[in-house]
Every structure is written in C-alpha cells, then in structure tokens.
Amino acid sequence: MLQQNGRLSSIAAQKLKAKMTLYMPLFKACTTLRSVTLLHAHLIVRGLQKDTLASTKLIESYSQIGSVHSLRLIFDTFPNPDSFMWGVLIKCHVWNGLFQEAISVYHDMLESLGELNEFIFPSVLRACSAINDLRQGKKVHARILKSGFESDPVVETSLLSLYGETGCLYNARKVFDAMSTRDVVSWSSILSTYVHNGQASEGLEIFRKMVREGVEIDSVTMLSVAEACGELGLSRVGKSSHGYVVRRNIGSDHEALGSSLVAMYGKFGDLCSAEKLFCNGVYQSVSSWTALISSYNQNGYYLEALGTFIEMLECKVEINSVTLMNVVCSCARLGWLREGKSVHGYVIRNNVDLDKDFLRSSLIDLYANCGHLRYGRQVFDATQDKHVISWNILISGYVRAQMADEALSLFLEMLIEGILADSFALASALSACGIIGLSELGCQIHCLIIKTNLQNEFLENALIDMYSKCGFINSSIRIFHDTQKGSVITWNSMVCGFSQNGYSKEALSLFDEMYAKCLDMDEVTFLSVIQACSNLGFIDKGKWIHHKLIIFGVRKDMYIDTALANMYARCGDLQMARRVFDKMTERSIVSWSSMIGSYAMHGHIDDCISVFNRMVELGIKPNDVTFMNILSACSHAGYVEKGKFYFNSMVKDFGMTPNSEHYACLVDLLSRAGDLSGAYEVINSMPFPADASVWGALVNGCRIHNRMDFLKSIKKDLVNMDADDSGYYTLLSNVYAEGGKWNEFTMVKSKMISRHLKKAPGYSMIEIEPNS
Template sequence: MTLYMPLFKACTNLRSLTLLHAHLTVTGLQNDPLASTKLIESYSQMGSVQTSRLVFDRFPNPDSFMWGVLIKCYVWNGLFQEAISVYQNMLERLAELNKFVFPSVLRACSAINDLRMGKKVHARIVKSGFESDPVVETTLLSVYGETGRLYDARKIFDAMSMRDVVSWSSIISTYVQNGQASEGLEIFRKMVIEGMEIDSVTMLSVAEACAELGLWRVGKSSHGYVVRRNIGSDHEALGSSLVAMYGKFGDLCSAEKLFRNGVYQSVTSWTAMISSYNQNGCYLEALGTFIEMLGLNVESNSVTLMNVVCSCARLGWLREGKCIHGYIIRNNVDLDNDFLRPSLIDLYANSGHLRYSRRVFDAAQEQHIVSWNILISGYAREHMVEEALSLFVQMLIEGIMPDSFALASALSACGMIGLSELGCQIHCLIIKTYLPNEFVENALIDVYSKCGFINSATRVFLDTHKEVL
C-alpha cells in the first residue's frame, strides 16, 4: 500500500482522486486501513466530506484512528456539530480510544461554544489517561480560554509538566481576549524570565494587551523587541496588530511608518490603518487610504467596509456612503458580518434618511442589538416618537434586552409626548435589570419633569451621584 502514497499527493482534483479510488477498489486495496484512511482524508481536503463519510461507512470495523480522521475531516470543513455526533457514535461502538481523537473533538466544542460537551470530553480524557499529553493539554487550554473559562484554563496551564511556546501563547491570549490584559502581560513577563522562546503569536497578544491598557512605552518596547529579535518579520497579523496598537495610542505617525514599511500590505494591514485613522477622527485620511487600497486591487473585507461606512457617516457624506453600499451589494458582501449592517443603518440615520435605515434593518434575518439601538435612537432624534416607541416595544417582545442608549432614547420619546405611564414601566425595567447609568438617569429626570412628576424627578436626582450629572 505504501507504493500508492505518492499517488495520493499527485491527485490535485476530485476527478484524479476518484480514478485512484476506482483503481484501489478494483485491486481490492480499498479494504486496507491505510488506503481507506487516506481516501477519507483526501476527499475531505477537496471539500467532498460526504464522499469521505461513504468511504468510512463501507469500511468494516474502523479503528480508533480512522474514527479520529473522520472527526478531523468534519472539523476541517466547519461541520462541528457533525464532528461531535461522530464522536458520540464512536463512544458507543469502541471500548478504547487513542489520544489523536480528542484535539479535533475539543476544537469542535470550542467552535460552537459547547462548554458542557467540552467538559464531558475532558472527563473522558482523564478516564483514558491522556490528560498529560502535551497536544491534548494545549487543546484543552485553548477550549477553556475560547469559552471564557479563565479559572479552568489557568488550572490546566499550571498543571502542565512541560510548557512550550504554544501553551504560553495560548494562556496569554486567553487572558487578553477575556478582558484581563494586565494578567496577560504578567504571564508574558514570567515567560521571558523563564527564558522561553517568543514567537509572533505571543507578541500579537502582547501588542493587543498594550493597546487595551494604553501602555505606550511598553508597546513601543515590545515593538523594539520584535524588531531586534526579527520575530515574525513576514507575519501579517503581527504587523497589523502593531499598526492597530499605535492607532489606539493616537500615534498615527508610528502607525503610518510601520504600515508603509511593511513587507507586504494585506487587507488586514490596510484595514488596521483605516481603523486607526477613524479612531483618531481622521476620516478623510481613512477614505483616502481606502481609495488607495482599491487602486492597488487589494480586496476589501467586511471589517474594512464597516470602517469606511463609519467614515462617511461621521463626515455626513451620504452620497459617498451610498456608493459604498452599492459596492457592498455588487460584491455580495454579507451585511451581517462584523457590524456592517449596523454601520449602514447608522449612516442613513445620521443623515436623517430613516426610511433607508429601516429598509436595511428589515432586510436582516436576525437583528443585532446594535441595529435596534441605532434605529430607536435615530427615530427619537428625528422626533418620530411613535416609530421609536413601537420599535422599542417590539424589541422587548422579541426578548432582546435594550442597552442604556436604547433606554435613554425611549425615555426621551416618552418625554416628548408626555407618555408618563410607559416612562414608569421603562423605569421599572431599569430597576429590575440594574441598568442605570448617567444617560439613563438623566433621561428619567427629563421624562418625569416633562410629564409634571417633579417629586419622581427629584427622587431620581437624589439617588444619583451628583458628579455624573
């Protein structure tokens, strides 16, 4: 069978792979475990996971390794629930599992945020005696990190007998991505003290942490460390992260210099530069960079377009914003990716074209809370009280909890027409959900005052810290 392995590598399309499959069937080699396993893997790599499953189903008594390959194939193709189903089926049919099965199953659990299943897999790992395997440990660490279970992730990390750069980078990323950037930097400091090799993935998380905490000096030092050690000189994600870091610091000079001197400029780095301009109020420069990007035939993504739409909205450039909307439609960009739809709703709402905002809003299969809030605020701002309150009530009926901006907008609408009863109901909702802040509290005072309930307005005022008014 080993003589046929080079032929699998030579198969560059489904037709050639099908011919090889037919030959293996004629010669009877398809019943060889290695041949069937390689067929399962090869079909999956070409996007035909259904054929992979047919090959698997026709093989008598597949072993644990073949089951693991099938699970991995489902994960490769983004079929995470199917991967978990195959794993559960395997448990019913096999008494013993090998350690290669677990990383793929854990990645599937992480991808669909199924922590309950992930914990069951973890228990099976312990029962099978594989909890000390480095690959399994690192995958468990990633799963707990990606599902926000910092305690469990740290417990896995601390229990590791040997930690490599992957496990260190994973725990640092876990803390940074879960809003504990300071702890992430502290772990990075320990990593350096222990003499661990630092790679581009590690430094990417460090750059994000510095940006989050506004640590300009530490961020600058980290960038210097990257340059001196020649870490990830061709790593586009790290370069883009450093550009974004300088943008958050307000250091556009350093961001521009790094961007222009990049080894190559991908859509990620262009987007980071455009976003940096937006964050610092340089909307014209953001649009100029986008035009330059199009001139170089760099294909934009939904994040790029979201930033460009935001630039148009802040400048009040409706015509240019409509052109971007047309570009989005022509290029079949999914509006429900990366806040692109809410940014378009905001563009039209800020220009007073709420009819267009509502059209974009209604076209969504599933509404994002930001879209609800923007449209309600837009209606209230334009004194379209009935529309604002109707949408607010619809939001509550659909079980979506409004944030402070939607609550303040709804209260403002109530005050415009003296609708004290609904204002009181919203006040009760605020008390039950413990959502008060300065915007909401000021809106409550306003609505009670306009409706003539001075005592209620005074009570809200006295319950509020005077320094936030």
C-alpha cells in the same frame, strides 16, 4: 485445512497491502474533488474500497478538499470504522465550519466505541468554543479527565483556548496553572485570553512574567501585547514593546504583528508613528492598510481614511469585509450618503458577506447617521439571523431621529425574537420612552433591568433622564441617591432633570454641591445651570457661573454662548447679552432667533429688525421661531405694515407654511391696532381651525378697544370653540364681566367648571441675597 486457509488469507492480505502501496502516491497527487472521485471509482472497480487503509486514505483525501458529503458516504458504508476514521470525520466537520455536526459525530463515536484517544478532543473542543457552548465544553473536559488525557500538551492547550474564547477566565487560569510544562503556545494562549476578555492589565503582567522566566517570545505573543497596550493607552509601554520586537527581530515578516503595531499607534493617537511604520513595512498587506484606515477613523480623520482607501484600490490590494466596514464608518461620520451607497453597491456586486465582521451593522449605522432610516431598515430586514449590534444601531437611530414609536416597536420585536437586550438597547428604549412620555413602559423596562441584574451607571443615568422627561422627578431623585454618583454624567442627568421640570432652584443647589465637592463639571453641567438662572431671573448667580465657566477653562461652544446671551437678556441685561452674541465665533439659527427674541421681549423693535436683516444678509434662513419673534415684536410695537410684510415674506421669500402661533401673532397685531375685521378675516382664511391662542388674540383686541359689539357678532364662534386652555376662558369671562354681560360671564364660568379648568395664579419673583 484451517492452517492452509490461514496461510492463504495471510498471502491475500500481503498482496492487498502490496496493491495499496502502489496507490499511495496517487492519494497524494489527488488535490481536487474530481481527481479524488476518479481514484475512488477505480478502487471500487478493483474491489479495494472496503480495505481499512484505502477507506482511511479516501476519508483523508475528501477531508482535505472539504467534501463532507463524500466523506460521510464512505464512512457510513464501512463496517467497523476505527477511532482514526472517527477523528478524521470530526476534524473534517470542524474544518468546514460544521461545529454542531462535529459535536453530534463525537456523541455517536462515544456510543459506538466507548473509549477515545487523545487526538479526538482538540477538534471537539474547537467545535465547542466556535459555537460558544461552554456547557458542552465542560462535559468534554470531564470526559478528558475520566480518560486520563488531561496532561497531554495539545489537549491542555485546546482546553485553554476553549475557556478563553468562551470568556471563562477562572477555568482558563486553572488549566494554565495545572500544566506540567508550559511552552510559548500556552503562555500566548493565556495572555490573549486575558486581553480579549477585557483584562489587558493582567495580560501585560503575564507577559512580564514570561520575560522573567526566560520563555522565548514569538510574534503571536507580541501581537497580544500590542493589542493590550493599545486598549490601555500605554504609549510608553507600547513603544518599549515595539523596540523589543525590533531588537529581537521578532516576526519581521509577520503580517498580523505589523498591522497590530500600526493599530496600536492609532489608538495612542500617534498617527505619525502609525504612518511611518506602515510605510516602512516589509510588505503592505490588506490587514496593514485596514489598520491604517481604522487608525484614521479612531482619531476623527475620516477624509484621510477615505484617501487611504482610494490609494489602496489604486495599488490593487485585495479588500476584505473589515476594510469595507471601516470605509462605511468614515462615510457615516462624514454624512456622505452617496459615497456610502457606492460602497454598498461594491459589496453587492462582489458578493461580500454582509454578516461577516459586522459589515451589515456598519451599513445600518451609515443610513441612520445620514437620516435615511428607511434604507437602514431594508438592510436590517434582509437577514434572518440578526446580530444584537444591528438591533441596537437601528433602535438608537430611531431615537436620534425622534422616532420614538418606531424605536420602541423594534425594541419589543427584539424581545419577542428571544434576543436578550443589553445595556445599550435598554438605554435607547428608555430614551424613547422619555421622548414621548411613556412612563408605564419605562417602568417595565426598569423592572427588566432589575430582574436581569443589568444595573450599571450607564443605565442608571438613562433611568434618571427617562423619569425626569416623564415628569416623575421623585423617581429620578431616588435613583440618583442610590447610585455611586461617580461620573459627571450622573450629576448632569439629575441637574437637567430638575431644570426640565421647573425645579430650577434645586438644579442650582445640586450644582453648588458639585462645586463644593470639587467634582468634574463639563459643558452640559454649565449649560443646564445657565438655563436654570435664566428661568429664575438670577442674574448675579448667572454672572458667577459665567465667571466659573471661564476660570475652569471649560470649552465654550455655540450652545453655551447662546444660553448665556439668553440668560442675560431674560434677566434684563441686554447690553451684556449682545456682547456675548457678538463674541460668538459660530452662530446657529437658534443663536440668531434668541437674540431677535431678546430684543423683541424688551420692546427694542428696531434692534430686533436690524438683527433679523443682518441674519438674512449672511444667507442664514430664518425658521419658525425666528418669524414668531419678529411678528411678536411688530405686534407689541404696533408696526402693522412691517408685521404684514414679514408674514407674507415668510411664505413668498422663504417658502414656509405659517403655523397656529404665526397666525396668532398676526391676529394679535391687527387686533391691537384696532383692525378687528381684518383679524377676523385672517382667522376665516386659516387652512386649519383656529385654536385658543388665535381667538384669544382677537378677544384681547376687543377688550383693548372696548368693542363689545364686535364681540357679540362673533359670540357663536367663541362659545363653540373647543379648548382646554384656562387662560382663554379667563380672558373671555373677564371681558364679559367688564362689559356687564353677566349671562355670558356665567356661561363661560360654567364651561370652565365642567372642564375642570382653574385660573392659573400669577406670581412675581425677585432675587434676595444672591449667592456669590
């Protein structure tokens, strides 16, 4: 009986197998979800859905069309899935980007089957590398060793990719060295691992070893070689590699290799070769167009980049997120907000993924560079999963716009979100602390840098700058002495720190040390020491520095020329100051204002007015400082009518609102001329309360003209004026003393004592035995 039943089962199995053989062509023909679903329903009707072969084929079909849900339903209803079914399920999750779910399925498989085959591991390792889970990857590696599959070529290559993509160079090299046989895939994998992890030189050495050992080079290998040459700027090696590709006819129709070579020439700055290679390409794909646009951007040819993009649109080439990112970058560097908004609109209309290839970060950078941080913040807030680059760009945008409070609030929000701040974010936060003098938070950030072991030259320079701007020059000096002082930026930070805090002699001493050590010096170095000479009145030292500036061939710019003209003027050499000013190829409003202020300082009122009129004739709009200089000049020269004219012109002709300093100049002008009543009327007409400088100008006028009677009439205003300016109280007490008003004198002195104010001692400075 048992024998008969066994024979019947065998016959049934053969019939079932014959039936399934008839369905095999149908499985191959089903390429859509609808067709696979119809076939699945047909198998259920025929009672074939639980057959191992049928279930396996259904799982394969659903996997190929990416229907993870349907695949999972079949898998969960099958009584005893084998390792092949588990493998297909894991692979399907990986294909559809469900990497964490793939790892969960792998763990379920371990519990269910215990033993695994070698076909499972490549998919699991791919999932680990995709989510950058090195810890889980190492556990899978341990399981591979335990199962004895470490010598399988596919598994070895997958391990190599895992360690390479997670940045674990040591383990990647260890796996590579242990491989029994190395094909071109494994060689290319270790080569790209070094290149993508910032070890381009080592990557090229591996390529040389490949050539020596006679490994057949393919297009994937040369793609990494081109990238390495571009990163290192090795134009000669890069051209030689290109020649090797042409001679061996490697990847002549390989799209990625052609694009990589275009990008390589772009990094060399050889745009002629990049254009020639692009034009001679077998076919121009989206990647080659994008590579050419990127090459233009890298070399500052933003208009050419946008022109290429327009040509790309005319050729109806499909645009991807990398292309759009480069176009947005071009608009940002040109400051073209309107065109950048147009690209943003294209992204929205075509449902382009903003979070792919850092497109969102590029848009934030666009709005930050164009001064529309509100739009940048809206783009930033529109995503839940914010990348650290987006945080960095927005924080630095706030810093550049001098919006330090907003920058620090965003930085703290970043930390609260649990995002680890990198060097760029920390440096931006330190700059924000320096802008508003928030030394306490700056110290806390310094502690965070030490705690997270992120100390590097970039952050050390930011710390020197922050402490200097907050007035803690000793802290800056300590950090400076503890650094390697390798770059000119470090020295510049310290020289600027000394200069900003009034330690001009120390700034010059540090410059002399740089000169004695033959260290590199740039525009920032010379700008800082020229300002130091200006503060000290060291004209001979200033001339010596001017001479060295020319000898060293440092590129002079508008800022250096303005500083030189200002230095000569403050040191009394107006003729040389004017010579420097006249030779400037480009002048900003700061340059004009400085020259006007120089003439005003030395009482050359006619020259002062002449320069002002010339500036206006050239269409340059004066600013607050310009008018303050011209009003001050009129005041000291007694040009009352001209002073009134320029004050009124400021409002009527240029639409500017006078500030307290402008009113102080006008009050001083009228007071010096004896029109105390007119000066008092100006004070009463001010749209805001007068400060110590305004009242001080009126008091000084009373002193010049010995008008104690007028001083008495405004006594109530003077006494009730709330100020912490020791100069104002000193002037007022001296006037009362000179007029014999000892009660008032005592009252003013008592007020100074109650406010803990002291008279600032005066001093004079001369240069003795100047350095040469």
